[in-house]
Amino acid sequence: MIRTLTAIVLRPTPFQEGGLIVSFLTEHGERLVGLAKGAKKPTAKWVSSFEPLSLVTVSFFGKEHVELRRITRCELQHSPLILGHLESNLVVACLADLFDRLAKEGLEDDRLFRLLSACARALKQTPERAMAILAYAEHWLLHCLGLLPHPRLCGRCGREDTPLVLFSEEHGWCCSACTPVDPEEALPAGAKEHLRLLRTLPAEEAPEPDATEAARAITLLLRERLLRELGGARSYDVLFKLLI
Ligand SMILES: [Zn+2]
Structure with a gap:
């Protein structure tokens, strides 16, 4: 079964044979994990989609309740990362870390998705205000x-x-x-x-x-x-x- 969702990338972790295990926060506010085979090879067309806090359209293949689904497609919609803006990019890493640990598989909370996507958009617009955006996310x-x-x-x-x-x-x-x-x-x-x-x-x-x-x-x-x-x-x- 293939399931396609809008989601935000949380944490990409290298896996065997140049693959990545990637956690996502779905549009419903649930944490989902998938395996992207061969994502780290230089020819992989989707590698830039797996940066933390990227907003993506992602397709998972696998049965419900299977531990590790396969990612068959991942298209980048928006990324808050800004080349050379250290403070903002470190805040991106903190936000990805917080949401990766607080969102739960099998538990939907769409407030989490709304909060994280608002913070990602604000970071892209005003990277110099990264610390204000981090404090805002912590409060919520x-x-x-x-x-x-x-x-x-x-x-x-x-x-x-x-x-x-x-x-x-x-x-x-x-x-x-x-x-x-x-x-x-x-x-x-x-x-x-x-x-x-x-x-x-x-x-x-x-x-x-x-x-x-x-x-x-x-x-x-x-x-x-x-x-x-x-x-x-x-x-x-x-x-x-x-x-x-
Ligand atoms: Zn009192």
Whole structure:
């Protein structure tokens, strides 16, 4: 049976005899893996289609529920990679890594596909804003995982007119009225406003992660939470080693 889908390439891994095993995020938000035989040979016409975050039309051949389907066709529609733009290309690798580990085979979540394709388009348009787009993706991934409560109301006392001072795993966002926090350790003023920008703006207008003290604190907090959930990510080690 042949099945043709729109999908985003996540991770290509070399396989025997010049083949590639490639993971994809399908348009339905499911992770699918296929084998592209001979994809690494110089004559292979489809090799450029297997770069991370490429939007492709891909055909799989194989029975349902078979571990490894064969890729019979893969046509490139769009790639966010930009020759020579190191920061943006490293962010592409981080996003591919995050989605490769969070998307699941047999579990459709089309929010994941919408998020990743919006981020890929924004990266191509404004590669210099790559770090803002990464922070935007991290925020929405936490939301999709159910790990990020809405910041409008305090998760502990329910007030909405007080500043947020703390994010706890037990209560979520906690406000200054119910949660005494050492001023040194409290979230900076404007945390709620930065979270509102993340929730309401499209990917191409993602707020800068270092625009304000609150933006910096929220970006770090959300990134740490996500990476803790994943048990770390090598793509981030590479990103930070090269950018610092
Ligand atoms: Zn409160």
